[in-house]
Amino acid sequence: MDKIKVGIIGATGAVGQRFVQLLADHPWFVLTELAASDRSAGKPYGEAANWLLPEPMPESVRSTTVREIAPNLDCEIVFSALPGDVAGPVEEAMAAAGSVVCSNASSFRMAPDVPLLIPEVNPEHLGLLATQRQRRGWRGCIVTNPNCTATGLVAALKPLQDAFGLRRVFVVSMQAISGAGYPGVASLDIVDNVIPYIGGEESKMETEPRKMLGRLDGDHIAEADFRISAHCNRVAVREGHTECVSVEFGRKATAEEIKLAWQGYRGLPQRLGLPTAPEKFIDARPEQNRPQPLRDRDAGRGMTTTVGRLRPCPLLEWKFVLLSHNTLRGAAGGSVLNAELMAVQGYFSQRPGS
Ligand code: NAP
Numbered sequence: 093m094d095k096i097k098v099g100i101i102g103a104t105g106a107v108g109q110r111f112v113q114l115l116a117d118h119p120w121f122v123l124t125e126l127a128a129s130d131r132s133a134g135k136p137y138g139e140a141a142n143w144l145l146p147e148p149m150p151e152s153v154r155s156t157t158v159r160e161i162a163p164n165l166d167c168e169i170v171f172s173a174l175p176g177d178v179a180g181p182v183e184e185a186m187a188a189a190g191s192v193v194c195s196n197a198s199s200f201r202m203a204p205d206v207p208l209l210i211p212e213v214n215p216e217h218l219g220l221l222a223t224q225r226q227r228r229g230w231r232g233c234i235v236t237n238p239n240c241t242a243t244g245l246v247a248a249l250k251p252l253q254d255a256f257g258l259r260r261v262f263v264v265s266m267q268a269i270s271g272a273g274y275p276g277v278a279s280l281d282i283v284d285n286v287i288p289y290i291g292g293e294e295s296k297m298e299t300e301p302r303k304m305l306g307r308l309d310g311d312h313i314a315e316a317d318f319r320i321s322a323h324c325n326r327v328a329v330r331e332g333h334t335e336c337v338s339v340e341f342g343r344k345a346t347a348e349e350i351k352l353a354w355q356g357y358r359g360l361p362q363r364l365g366l367p368t369a370p371e372k373f374i375d376a377r378p379e380q381n382r383p384q385p386l387r388d389r390d391a392g393r394g395m396t397t398t399v400g401r402l403r404p405c406p407l408l409e410w411k412f413v414l415l416s417h418n419t420l421r422g423a424a425g426g427s428v429l430n431a432e433l434m435a436v437q438g439y440f441s442q443r444p445g446s
Pocket of ligand 1: 101102104105106107108127128129131132135153172173175176178179196197198217238239270271272273275369411419422440
């Protein structure tokens with residue numbers, strides 16, 4: 093198979109750099125375009141990007157010229173890491189011009205004809221794309237991945253929803269600084285501090301999970317019928333969002349059954365052996381003091397959600413703690429996995445294995 097050409101828009105930012113890391117040596121995709129704002133356009137990537145990752149910048153991109161964002165990029169798939177307030181019209185123009193846009197931005201996540209996808213959770217929601225193309229007349233399409241905090245929550249809830257049903261969920265997040273992009277939150281605001289407000293985050297946490305855990309019903313998603321209340325906080329951690337969750341199920345469950353539901357869960361990407369899929373979608377840790385961002389965020393190359401501290405909840409039924417890597421599973425890694433699933437399902441000019 094010839095590799096499928098892919099590009100990144102917003103390539104210089106926190107999520108864009110993760111895309112570069114994941115795509116520089118991908119078995120199915122070849123990175124042909126890097127694009128960012130007019131502040132970066134025309135410069136070599138090595139100069140335009142303030143590289144934040146501990147691993148070195150891939151040599152193959154260092155001298156690549158960053159382009160202006162335009163619908164005529166030389167690639168079939170566009171990975172979008174643009175800020176939410178600029179992504180909408182840009183992604184729309186690219187989808188109309190024929191690109192498959194895999195977006196991290198919030199602009200289209202809740203649109204009724206746009207899949208909001210975690211391949212282990214709701215791969216069948218890709219079925220919305222037929223409706224999307226028909227309604228909008230686009231040659232391409234848009235597929236989104238969820239808010240980085242909603243991603244970890246939905247990963248932990250999906251096996252529980254399947255096994256016991258969900259009635260009510262209460263969640264308190266402790267979100268990493270990198271979730272705000274670069275340079276993000278001012279150091280004087282976050283060092284020695286907790287910020288109990290992240291603009292727009294709580295409403296995303298209270299809506300996106302119900303769409304992802306909903307059922308594809310013809311041309312729309314019938315949202316899952318449970319209630320969520322979220323408190324979102326920014327804390328002085330570099331990467332990895334921690335969430336304390338209380339949950340009430342549709343039927344009674346024991347601690348043993350809950351752990352079995354998590355440990356036994358295997359999604360479609362694991363069965364298909366997709367390149368970015370972790371071996372374990374969920375890792376349930378037995379220790380009393382896990383998960384922790386410092387120790388667990390890189391589980392499964394940042395694609396595994398770690399859960400622990402399962403215990404009875406006096407208000408709802410059970411409570412636990414989860415941890416998910418915000419720029420990998422919650423952003424670039426999630427988008428690349430979406431594109432891998434689409435590749436094996438024949439959405440591109442080349443199909444792996446054929
Ligand atoms: P970021 O670090 O601020 O990077 C933003 C990128 O977009 C940069 O490449 C920037 O280019 C480009 N850009 C900014 N304004 C632009 C404009 N007007 N026109 C064209 N390009 C522009 O942000 P981020 O954290 O990577 O987030 C990117 C997206 O992913 C956002 O929608 C965010 O909500 C979402 N997301 C982020 C995370 C996370 O953990 N950080 C997780 C999930 C989803 P220049 O360098 O040239 O300015």
